[in-house]
Amino acid sequence: MGNSYAGQLKSARFEEALHNSIEASLRCSSVVPRPIFSQLYLDPDQPPFLPEDVKPKVEELDKELVHRYSQNGNLDFSTNQTVNEMEDEEEDEDMSDSSSPPIPYSQKPAPEGSCTTDGFCQAGKDLRLVSLCMEQIDIPAGFLLVGAKSPNLPEHILVCAVDKRFLPDDHGKNALLGFSGNCIGCGERGFRYFTEFSNHINLKLTTQPKKQKHLKYYLVRSSQGVLSKGPLICWKECRSRQSSAASLSAKPNSSVSPSTTPEGGSANGYKSGFTQTDVANGNANGGRNNVLSSTASRPMPHSTSPSPGCAAGDQASMSNSGPPKKRHRGWSPGSPVPPPGLAVPVPTVRPSARTDPLLSVPVPQSMLTGILQPQPIPAGETVIVPENLLNNSGVRPVILIGYGTLPYFYGNVGDIVVSPLLVNCYKVPQLENKDLDLLGLTSSQLLSVENMILLTIQYLVQLGQYQSRALAESMLTTSEFLKEISYELITGKVSFLASHFKNTSLGDDLDKLLEKMLQQRGESVIIPFNGDVSECVSSQEAIAMVSTQEPDLDVDTFQIYQPQLTVARKLLSQVCAIADSGNQSLDLGHFSKVDFIVIVPRSEVLVQQTLQRIRQSGVLVDLGLEDNGTAYQRAEKYVVRLDNEIQTKFEVFMRRVKQNPYTLFVLVHDNAHVDLTSAISSSLSHGEPSHGLADRVINCREVLEAFNLLVLQVSSFPYALQTQQSRISSSNEVHWIQFDTVDDAASEDKLYFGLNEYSKSLQWGVTSPLLRCDETFEKMVNTLLERYPRLHSMVIRCYLLIQQYSQALMALTTMASLRDHSTPETLSIMDDLITSPGKDKNGCGHMLVIRVPSVQLAMLAKERLQEVRDKLGLQYRFEILLGNPASELTVAKHFVTRLKTWRGYEQDDWIPRTYQDLEGLPCIVILTGKDPLGESFPRSLKYCDLRLIDSSYLTRTALEQEIGLACCYVSKEAIRGPIVALDLSEKEHEKANVSENDSDELLIDLDRPQSNSSAVTGTSGSLADNGVSSSSAADKSQKQAPSLNFQTVAHSSVDEGTYPSFTTGETMKQECDSLGNQMASSTTSKLSSLSSVSQTFRWPAHSAKDSKVLHAALPRIVILSKAAYCLLSSQKSGNLPSSSSLLPHADVSWLSSLRPLLHKDVNSEEQSLYYRQWTTARQHHADFSNQGEASGSRSFHPRRLLLTGPPQVGKTGSYLQFLRILFRMLIRLLEVDVYDEEEVNANHTENSEITQSSNDHWPDIEIFSKMPFDLSVHDPKYRTISPVYTEQLSRVKQETSKETKSEEPKKRETMSMMLTKYAAYNTFHHCEQCHQYMDINPAAQISDSTLHAFTFSSSMLGEEVQLHFIIPKSKENHFVFSKQGKHLESMRLPLVSDKNLNAVKSPIFTPSSGRHEHGLLNLYHAMEGISHLHLLVVKEYEMPLYRKYWPNHIMLVLPGMFNNAGVGAARFLIKELSYHNLELERNRLEELGVKRQCVWPFIVVMDDSCVLWNMHSVHEQSSQSLEPGGSSKNVSLKSVLQHIEATPKIVHYAILGVQKWNSRLNARKAKAPFSRCHVHDFILLNIDLTQNVQYDLNRYFCEDVDFNLRTNSSSLLICRFNNYSVMKKHIQVGGQKDFVVKPKIMVSDSLAPIMPLQYVCAPDSEHTLLAAPSQFLLEKFLQHATYKLFPKAIHNFKNPVLAIDCYLNIGLEVAICYISSRPHSVNVNCEGVFFSGLLLYLCDSFVGADLLKQFRFLKGATLCVICQDRSSLRQTIVRLELEDEWQFRLRDEFQTANSSDDKPLYFLTGRHI
Secondary structure (H helix, E strand, C coil), X not given: CCCHHHCCCCHHHHHHHHHHHHHHHHHCCCCCCCCCHHHHHCCCCCCCCCHHHHHHHHHHHHHHHHHHHHHHHXXXXXXXXXXXXXXXXXXXXXXXXXXXCCCECCCCCCCCCCCCXXXXXXXXXXXXXXXXXXXXXXXXXXXXXXXXXXXXXXXXXXXXXXXXXXXXXXXXXXXXXXXXXXXXXXXXXXXXXXXXXXXXXXXXXXXXXXXXXXXXXXXXXXXXXXXXXXXXXXXXXXXXXXXXXXXXXXXXXXXXXXXXXXXXXXXXXXXXXXXXXXXXXXXXXXXXXXXXXXXXXXXXXXXCCCCCCCECHHHXXXXXXXXXXXXXXXXXXCXXXXXXXXXXXXXXXXXXXXXXCCCCCECCHHHHCCCXXXXXXXXXXXXXECCCHHXXXXXXXXEECCCCCCCEXXXXXXXXXXXXXXXXXXXXXXXXXXXXXXXXXXXXXXXXXXXXXXXXXXXXXXXXXXXXXXXXXXXXXXXXXXXXXXXXXXXXXXXXXXXXXXXXXXXXXXXXXXXXXXXXXXXXEECCCCCCCCCEEEHHHHHHCCCCCCCCCCCCCCCCCHHHHXXXXXXXXXXXXXXXXXXXXXXXXXXXXXXXXXEECCCHHHHHHHHHHHHHHCHHHHCCXXXXXXXXXXXXXXXXXXXXXXXXXXXXXXXXXXXCCCEEEEEEECCCCCCCECHHHHHHHCCCCCCCHHHHHHCCHHHHHCCCEEEEEEECCHHHHCCCCCCCCHHHEEECCCCCCHHHHCCCCEEEECHHHHHHHCCCCCCXXXXXXXHHHHHHHHHHHHHCCCCCHHHHHHHHHHHHHHHHHHHHHCCHHHHHHCCHHHHXXXXXXXXXXXXXXXXXXXXXXXECCCHHHHHHHHHHHHHHHHHCCCCCCCEEEEECXXXXXXXXXXXXXXXXXXXXXXXXXXXXXXXXXXXXXXXEEXXXXXXXXXXXXXXXXXXXXXXXXXXXXXXHHHHHHHHHHHCEEEEHHHHHHHHHCCCCCHHHHHHHHCCCCCCCCCCCCXXXXXXXXXXXXXXXXXXXXXXXXXXXXXXXXCCCCCCECCCCCCCCCCCCCCCCCCCCHHHHHHHHHHHHHHHHHHHHHHCCCCCCCCCCECCCCCXXXXXXXXXXXXXXXXXXXXXXXXXXXXXXXXXXXXXXXXXXXCCEEECCCCCCCCCCCCCHHHHHHHHHHHEEECCCECCCCCCCCCHHHCCCXXXXXXXXXXXXXXXXXXXXXXXXXXXXXXXXXXXXXXXXXXXXXXXXXXXXXXXXXXXXXXXXXXXXXXXXXXXCCCCHHHCCCCCECCHHHHCCCCCCCCHHHCCCCCCCCEEEEECCCCCCECXXXXXXXXXXXXXXXCCCCHHXXXXXXXXXXXXXXXXXXXXXXXXXXXHHXXXXXXXXXXXXXEECCCECCCCCXXXXXXXXXXXXXXXXXXXXXXXXXXXCCXXXXXXXXXXXXXXXXXXXXXXXXXXXXXXXXXXXXXXXXHHHHHHHHHHXXXXXXXXXXXXXXXXXXXXXXXEEEXXXXXXXEEEEEECCCCCCCCCCCEEEEEECHHHHHHHHHCCCCHHHCCEEEEEECCCCXXXXXXXXXXXXXXXXXXXXXXXXXXXXXXXXXXXXXXXXXHHHHHHHHCCCCXXXXXXXXXXXXXXXXXXXXXXXXXXXXXXXXXXXXXXXXXXXXXXXXXXXXXXXXXXXXXXXXXXXXXXXXXXXXXXXXCCCEEEECCCCCCCCCCCEEEECCCCCCCCCCCXXXXXXXXXXXXXXXXXXXXXXXXXXXXXXXXXXXEECCHHHXXXXXXXXXXXXXXXXXXXXXXXXXXXXXXXXXEEEEEEXX
């Protein structure tokens, strides 16, 4: 903190005073601490300087400001008129606290003999502006002329000279506390208090004097030199803002020229170079300024002062609007206000902006003058800045304003910086009590700013040199510190360090030693493999050595695992959610193909790795993008890296996007967190060429607007994409699945081992943990850091690491004396690396990755280690590779040959392109580059050396990226097997069984030494300590054999139910013992020993004996720096790594320093929400521009998703699988499941001898009318209904079938069909063609439709019916309205004679219920876009939903009384309405001269599930094809309707229809082209002919069978066109689905389902009443009550049940004989038939006793009479004289189980006498 140039600061005294001050502050009630800065800054012996001595010396400083202020003396105040006019308003403004009462003020009497005249000072000199306006007034530098107002002289202004630091800036802020002024009348100087000054100038105040109230105006000179009143002094934030131009020209300010592009970014809550420009020019929101360096081409020196680097914009602005209150001695605790002009631009530790090179341009000296203003303080507190301070120290001291008064600085003030940055760090926004409650705080718990500063200073004072250096280095971004290292290497600053490492630790010259060893070895080299390092062979032999046997390499093959499938499905469901969101941002029904591009960071290995996975996955072939032959070569087109070539490649891709609107493109941005720089800031910064490329691509307008492009950003470290400005909606984030229990993971062979598992592994108590810190290395580093304070610590660490590895190599081969001078960690790693190939017959070994971020350092390391290796003769033993993202892998030829031999590759041109290709190769990979970029490593990677990853990586992303190198999947047996090798003493058993045990962890004390009474081994110490199992201890002939003692108490490895479930420690002990012995014996026999340094957790030595153990994938061993180790080892439990406490990413900043902590068990979804709430993007971040005034206006890109998951978890495989299933789904969207069922009851029909030729297109009415009607129902949906009696049926033997007994309905057969251009669609289909038809335009108002009532009388209902039409404006042409009142009169109908090829004549009615989304109501494509009239028939309560989804359709709304009715009611009303309309149209057209019979009488009634129509043609049987058959083609609904409508003499047919499609239609032998039989689902209905035949409006089931039988009995023709078929879609929702029958009054929620036999009850009984329509209950009851009602009829088709005027389904086992009571009706021949039962349903007057007496019944036949109520039931029995032949009992009367309000139906059963 202090510099010793102005008097030595005694640190002990400082700490003591500081400590006392903090203690006093924390104890006392006052929040303002006692100032100590000025007391301690100076040596007390230093002679005092008088203020007078200082003032003249700084006059030079203000010359520039005075010049700027006067600007040739010509100022234009035209813009300030409003400000001047406010003076009277301002006059009475009281600046005191609003809560305090006015203070009565008694002025001190003037000294005797002094002048007391108003307008004059006490020395009698005139101060009035009118008198002095032409005078030349000299004022000291830094002072300004201002005007004061005296209450006694309202018309005059008094002229005063005031030190401008005590005046506010333009924003009414930053005025220093107190006052310093001079009297310009008598020349008296140094007034320290405004009270004293106001007395001197005779203001004669009645209130307490306040500068804020009485100093009113700045005074300025006009071009004529006249001093006049200028702008108001802005004591508060000016109510009337001046224009920026006026404020800059008129307001005196001291400013440096601002940099060309202030960028306004911030980092870690600091802002660099906060110059006075920021405040004075209104740039207080933290705009970044370029750092200006005063030395010509001097690089940024390393400052050890812990000066902050950058400040968050909002925090940099001062918080209170006025200066502090006079009575305070310090600054107010909430808002310390530093002087406005005290920050000098300086190359602080973090260069401010990415907008300029680190080596700053020289700046003219004039820009640096006039920055620092003196602050008058009591004499003695003055500091001299020595002349050569900057040159001598190499850094500028940064004086951080804390609190209290600053001393004067005198001398070379340009060499120091006074900065408010520290104060600004503690700006906590004012929090409401509710916010504090959320944080669990009270306002009294919040420390004052001063106390926070003091605590920080105390911490900083205690920082050792190493920590302060670490703090300084951590403030550089990765790019900046890499540039710094590069600079140190280029300029030769490292030469001293390099020379230090020229010698070994023993003092020998390293190069000479190596040369000596080379000479001793001669031409021979160490044997490449299968031999000890002491064995040598010639170079030629070494090259020629090949594997002696086929290696058993476990190369990872690409396959998709279950978690990847699950995540791929999550991605797909999220895409579906976007499509379903209703904002029309994605229309999946529009696309038939999937294409993609993967954008990866600039890493050649990553490109090759992604290419390999694309090739191996086969996704290009699966998506139909490439064929098998070309897929391998063409794969390169789909992977693009973010380099300078991306622009052209990306343009090609975007052209494909535009040219293929029916292809859904997916842009995968892999490792999306890597380059987040915005394109704008990157172009300004002249930084790395790749910066901002991702922003240019991902956020460009074309990508954002392309409706057929999805953006999928993939990241392991998504934190920087989860800010307040994120472009990705949190709902569009897909997180990797978390295995919460071991059971979840049980199905997988391998388990993921990530950062959490590594952190928790430290608690396993093994002597050789997976995460390690090399303490010896760290001590060496600290020694070197002290010796070389000017070098970046990474340079020092790297040089030391090179020396360590070099010496370890030498120690293990030739110079054993160096063993003690290598750290044990380094020695053990190198030993393992060079011995493992020696023990393997194929030369397989381990990989070591050394992470060296600086490319120059990495190249140095590679060259140096290669040189040492080669001179030691190890060049054939292991390879050393440079892993540089910018270049491909280069592997020595002999190693490539070895790799090819292992893999059995024949092709000559194969070379390893990815790290995974190096599986089994013993090698060191020196991995360089700013970040690891997601490259995958082979299983043979054993060690990750991260000792260089230190204080420069103090953000969460940076640190986790590095540890991510070690993350991998590990074999389950490697983890779960040796878990039993825990020493579980009594103490642990108690812990394990404690009920308070943390649920996610077993509390087993693994840190203390293991006891001798080991439960596992019975030998001294546990397996975990000595690696010796009980069996191996017994067998002395075996060497010490390490087992895979990989012990874990983490989730991923222990079944948490196992240990706590034991009741006593003893049973647990025995269990462990037996398990331990089994495990130990099995593992020891499998493994041979290793000669490496003793460690418990062992990798298996390579032997061919047991491939299972050989292939055990094991976690890597990670060696960390001390800083990283301490951080990661602090995690004790929970899902959250301890790195989560760090700033998430260097490109974001915290929104507030006061925020809640993340909970330890938070999941990734909750983390995302936390970061979205508490972090904000910095100005150079690509998302920074995505912010509006309010968070609501921030836009999420609707088609952008984020896939997050830990590193190396399998995200690439997951998104490739996602592409595959997305394509399958799109194809599936183009498919439809249609019913595929053969016709039923084929054997019930007699073949008609009357047929037409199969070539006829239309039926011939003469022939057709002679055909008999086929009464049997053939539609497969009616396979379970009662067959209709025919003479043919009576000859069919009905057998008892087991199927018929099953309650469960049989699943109907379906087949998947591709939709064609003629299909009917639901709401999910959108395309350009039917856009207008669907009217999905959000701008279209529903009010564009009008509601019309339409009333007609129905003879059947016996009352008037009122229906409502909803008619869109665009469809009004189909209707006739009255001329005067827009009253709906009729629906237009065409003429029979009309022949319009672009229209169909028949109105189409589609009843629909429960299918507002899924009903196939879009007939645009089915009708080929021609004009047609389509009406949706909906229930009243469903109308709003249908209207919402189908706003451009005409709706026919049924009356509310039919809300619970079945489909019969809809069909009844359609027919009634249509007949009434036909009459109206006949009347209307008759007036126009058209004959009544010429009006078109047909309507189409069509189900909402009809999807496709087909035309079938029959092949003539030829000699070649013995098989009969035909072909079919898909046709449009238009062509089907036009064909049927063209039938000759069509008006003589009652109903026309088509057959139901099934897949065997074409295969069957040719049938007649027309049938006279039942038609269903899609009919043309002649409403004129069928006027007297009605649908039963009460019916829920079989209403069409009933209607067909009525129509046929009326001698009307029903014709089915067999050369056309309709396909019906299987829709799982809505339609005629059953009611859920529940009790009317619910007693409890968990009632057993009510069976159909309970749907009826005895009248007046206590039976549970049901909430369902009575007709529904009756029909359901009849279907299931066959055995009770008609026992004689079961399986007896010779004796059917007689049903008069109705068809009801009474069960599959019973035949129904349908007889019409109407005169002249056509009925089946019943002669000689004895009926087994009689069914009378709501009989009308046509049914009489005489009719019934015509029929004969079996003895014991049963009767069922159904009526509306009890009285009509009795009347019917009497009227039909039933008691003559039928016997009734009182108990045989029933009703449906409704309440009387719901009008139950009644029925009576009886027996034939």
